[in-house]
Amino acid sequence: MTDPLSRPSDARQATALPIDLDARGLARWTWRQLTSMRTALVLLLLLALASIPGSVFPQEDVDSLAVSQWRDNHPRLAPIWDRLDLFAVYGSVWFSAIYILLMISLVGCIIPRLFVYARALRARPPRAPRHLSRLPESTSYTTAAAPEVVLERATTVIRRRRFRVEWEDGSDAVAAERGHLREAGNLLFHLAVIVVLVGVAIGSLFGYKGGVIMFNGEEYGFSNNLTQYDDFAGGSLFDPAVMEPFSFSITDFDVEWLTEGPQAGTARKFVAHLDYETEPGAETQEYDLRVNHPLSIGGTDVFLIGHGYAPVITVRDGEGNVAQSGPTVFLPTNPQTFESFGVVKAADAQPTQLGLEGSFYPTFSMGRDSRGNLTMPGSAFGNAIDPLVSLQVYTGDVGLDDGSSASVYVLDKSRATQLLKEDGQPFRMDLRPGETVTLPDGLGSVTFEGLQRWNKIQISRTPGKLIALAGVVTALLGLLGSLFVRPRRLWVRARRQDDGSTLVEVARLDRSSGGDPETGRDELADVVAALQQDRQGEQDPSDQKDQREDMS
Amino acid sequence: MIDAQWETLSNQAVAAAGVVYFLALLAYAVQWAALRDVPVRQLVGTDGEPVAAGPGDAAADVPDEEVAHRTETAGRLGLLLTGIGALAHLVALVARGMAADPNRVPWGNMYEFTLAGTFVVVALFLATTGRWRLSWLGPIVVGFTLCVLLADVLWLYEPVAPLTEALESYWLVIHVVAAVIATGAFTLGAITSILYLLKARSTRQTGYLARLPELASLDRISYRMHAFGFPVWTFGVLISGPIWAHQAWSSYWNWDPKEVWAFITWVVYAAYLHARATAGWRGRNAAILALVGAATLWFNFIGINFFSTTSQHSYAEGAGTERSVVLRLAGPVEAAEEVGVVVGPDHAGT
Numbered sequence A: 001m002t003d004p005l006s007r008p009s010d011a012r013q014a015t016a017l018p019i020d021l022d023a024r025g026l027a028r029w030t031w032r033q034l035t036s037m038r039t040a041l042v043l044l045l046l047l048a049l050a051s052i053p054g055s056v057f058p059q060e061d062v063d064s065l066a067v068s069q070w071r072d073n074h075p076r077l078a079p080i081w082d083r084l085d086l087f088a089v090y091g092s093v094w095f096s097a098i099y100i101l102l103m104i105s106l107v108g109c110i111i112p113r114l115f116v117y118a119r120a121l122r123a124r125p126p127r128a129p130r131h132l133s134r135l136p137e138s139t140s141y142t143t144a145a146a147p148e149v150v151l152e153r154a155t156t157v158i159r160r161r162r163f164r165v166e167w168e169d170g171s172d173a174v175a176a177e178r179g180h181l182r183e184a185g186n187l188l189f190h191l192a193v194i195v196v197l198v199g200v201a202i203g204s205l206f207g208y209k210g211g212v213i214m215f216n217g218e219e220y221g222f223s224n225n226l227t228q229y230d231d232f233a234g235g236s237l238f239d240p241a242v243m244e245p246f247s248f249s250i251t252d253f254d255v256e257w258l259t260e261g262p263q264a265g266t267a268r269k270f271v272a273h274l275d276y277e278t279e280p281g282a283e284t285q286e287y288d289l290r291v292n293h294p295l296s297i298g299g300t301d302v303f304l305i306g307h308g309y310a311p312v313i314t315v316r317d318g319e320g321n322v323a324q325s326g327p328t329v330f331l332p333t334n335p336q337t338f339e340s341f342g343v344v345k346a347a348d349a350q351p352t353q354l355g356l357e358g359s360f361y362p363t364f365s366m367g368r369d370s371r372g373n374l375t376m377p378g379s380a381f382g383n384a385i386d387p388l389v390s391l392q393v394y395t396g397d398v399g400l401d402d403g404s405s406a407s408v409y410v411l412d413k414s415r416a417t418q419l420l421k422e423d424g425q426p427f428r429m430d431l432r433p434g435e436t437v438t439l440p441d442g443l444g445s446v447t448f449e450g451l452q453r454w455n456k457i458q459i460s461r462t463p464g465k466l467i468a469l470a471g472v473v474t475a476l477l478g479l480l481g482s483l484f485v486r487p488r489r490l491w492v493r494a495r496r497q498d499d500g501s502t503l504v505e506v507a508r509l510d511r512s513s514g515g516d517p518e519t520g521r522d523e524l525a526d527v528v529a530a531l532q533q534d535r536q537g538e539q540d541p542s543d544q545k546d547q548r549e550d551m552s
Numbered sequence B: 001m002i003d004a005q006w007e008t009l010s011n012q013a014v015a016a017a018g019v020v021y022f023l024a025l026l027a028y029a030v031q032w033a034a035l036r037d038v039p040v041r042q043l044v045g046t047d048g049e050p051v052a053a054g055p056g057d058a059a060a061d062v063p064d065e066e067v068a069h070r071t072e073t074a075g076r077l078g079l080l081l082t083g084i085g086a087l088a089h090l091v092a093l094v095a096r097g098m099a100a101d102p103n104r105v106p107w108g109n110m111y112e113f114t115l116a117g118t119f120v121v122v123a124l125f126l127a128t129t130g131r132w133r134l135s136w137l138g139p140i141v142v143g144f145t146l147c148v149l150l151a152d153v154l155w156l157y158e159p160v161a162p163l164t165e166a167l168e169s170y171w172l173v174i175h176v177v178a179a180v181i182a183t184g185a186f187t188l189g190a191i192t193s194i195l196y197l198l199k200a201r202s203t204r205q206t207g208y209l210a211r212l213p214e215l216a217s218l219d220r221i222s223y224r225m226h227a228f229g230f231p232v233w234t235f236g237v238l239i240s241g242p243i244w245a246h247q248a249w250s251s252y253w254n255w256d257p258k259e260v261w262a263f264i265t266w267v268v269y270a271a272y273l274h275a276r277a278t279a280g281w282r283g284r285n286a287a288i289l290a291l292v293g294a295a296t297l298w299f300n301f302i303g304i305n306f307f308s309t310t311s312q313h314s315y316a317e318g319a320g321t322e323r324s325v326v327l328r329l330a331g332p333v334e335a336a337e338e339v340g341v342v343v344g345p346d347h348a349g350t
Helices: A025-032 A037-056 A064-073 A078-081 A093-122 A147-160 A181-206 A465-484 A518-541 A541-551 B003-034 B054-060 B065-097 B110-133 B135-156 B170-201 B215-248 B257-275 B286-309 B320-335
Strands: A137-143 A164-166 A172-180 A208-215 A229-233 A247-257 A268-278 A285-290 A295-298 A298-316 A322-324 A341-345 A352-363 A364-368 A374-378 A388-396 A416-418 A428-431 A436-437 A444-461 A487-498 A502-510 B042-044 B050-052
Touching: A037 A093, A037 B257, A093 A181, A137 A518, A147 A164, A147 A172, A147 A487, A147 A502, A147 A518, A181 A465, A208 A247, A247 A298, A247 A364, A247 A444, A268 A295, A268 A298, A268 B286, A285 A298, A298 A341, A298 A352, A298 B215, A322 A341, A352 A374, A388 A444, A428 A436, A428 A444, A465 B215, A487 A518, A502 A518, B003 B065, B003 B135, B065 B110, B110 B135, B110 B170, B110 B215, B110 B286, B135 B170, B170 B215, B170 B286, B215 B257, B215 B286, B257 B286
Parallel strands: none
Antiparallel strands: A137 A502, A164 A172, A172 A487, A208 A229, A208 A444, A247 A268, A268 A285, A295 A298, A298 A322, A298 A444, A341 A352, A352 A388, A364 A374, A388 A416, A388 A428, A436 A444, A487 A502, B042 B050
16 A cells, blocks of 8 residues: 555545546446445435434324324325325335435445455555654664664564564564454444344334233133234235234233322333233243233234223113123323223114213312312322213214224214203213113113223234344444554664664554544553563563563 | 432432532633633644643643642642532432432433433543543533533422333343433533534634644544444444333334434434545534534434423423323324224334
């Protein structure tokens, strides 16, 4: 290398487009532009910029509810946003384009550097520059020892410092080099980034993630196949055959409520006690499923991610038959007090379909405003101390006739009529467990039998996650090497002067971009000290012996 | 000691740290005021590079012996007080952790994170000032820490509370400690980058900027701070974070706003490291990139906590703590509105 200060990156600069170019020349120029450091830099910054919208606008994958709310609030912008993929930024064409270009740039940059590195590994340390004293880190001293003796010692001293040392016969200088691991780390880091991407891609192509809401009890068990999920998203190459045939049920659910301290009123220590079988016919095992403690079955993980109340409500129709019975999921509208909202539909009720809609209060209380007047009812506490459901009634078509998939959490009121009292106010019933209210007009009755709990269980299988993890860990190791290993060269030149003494010049060149003058100074000083120490040792054999002992 | 006493001790220690830092700032002010009108003489360091004499070397270039003595004493006093302040700061952190029941690491909310982050800034400064001759950085570090601590106590203070379920994991220790350390290092790097940009524009021969080390040296110090912070950030955000996210939320990367911004910060600092090796980007542009990185870092900490309602990392208020478990419900459960099976491409990972 002619210029000792050049760095590998200097060769990879973007250049202006030359005027006369044939197709091959143009292709080569384009490739050079794409793989230049400057382009990589711009692409990195673009990637950062392109990530921002995904944190500003709701994302379909993250929170589809927020997306639909956003659509409702911005009816004119939503179609434009859809066209720009702003609700699915991280899967969008333009976001993918940036990171794919970045990867191409990375590969195009790394592959030539692999060859350069392979050559550099075999290459000998470069010869000493003519004027060592002109290098920023250099020093010199004179000695009585012969130049050959000094250089001989220099090879030993420097080799002991784990440099690769080169002293050609007849040369007046020793050349040494170390720190190739920096570039190795650099290459490793960039290759590992590709491994991470592959791992992540495997996960999103072949993996799946689904959720199910489960009640306590054997009869509400879950077995792992597509039909059992409430929501499910599989990768585009997902094959249902990989789903492991496990099954489980929740035997009990515990939660601890804090009744004192600054966090009073919040819940902690959620535990869902599971009975599970890894495959049909296998032995039943138990597991306490908690937040942060998923259950792993084969390559699939089972998580507890939420819980709530499910009042057991029985609806009898006008003819006295049970039209609807069982626990109904009420979704918390207040995460602190677990005031929840839910819907009960009795499609088979006679003479007319019945729909119930209303709130559930785990600890019912009437709210009070600042003057002490009663206001809206509410829940004082998340624990079910005084549970109460407050329901309003709808009759007519409650949306189950046409067979279209209606949400179980929403009552379609477009073709239903609200049941009113004689004074024209909506009919409302407040039920505590065990209570029954008879509906007017012979419509039937509603009973609040008791309280169940539901758990939201998330099940996911992410193949490739260990590949991605190994990739990131490797990348980190490579990064450490590329940041903290210092590639450097050392030269020692010894020349006989006119007066018979020997002038020894020592110089050091730090080739890392974050050169460290203190370390450089120390290393140079250490080398010179070692050289001089050996020289003294030579002059006085007993001294040398002492030194050996000191060192051991 | 009972928990309430630990909590009181923590609060008192924060106050003590604040007072001592303020005294340190006064000492530094005395030192720099004395050097105000003394022109800087360029010295040549052993590495051949010119170095400006910092206040630590005051004796070398200040002709008046009395001034030299005064600046040196004031500088040493400043450093000593900074060290004492850091000790009080540490006591505040430890007591904060002891005050919780059960005892825990003191970084469960924004107040505690800021308390820990500013401690890292001071500790890193104290650890490197001797070797890298950073005494000139003292007044800035102390002033910055003082202001941030003040804001922390005034606006972010929260009484000690137990951790929420989702935070009860040893990954909290690993993930957040990495984030705190990296934040401290990046903050110091941002300070030196600002000083670099200011000095690059300044032509004055006296005063603070003139006494800073040469531009190349400032650039190097700033690089070292970032080179230390970047791997730690990588570990915190891209290794321990996803592992924990996988355990707590069933998916190692959720494109949660906090994650997005942590990723943006990572990308910007990666760009900074590349820029230092790219012709036309070294120096000024790299320093600007470092500041952009710091801006994304602090926006992530402040902005996302206060303005984002969707982030599962919203620990801004006491009430926010429970959110991480329960609000999560609102999403997936409502998503289940379409009862039945939806098999489609999962965009989340790609």
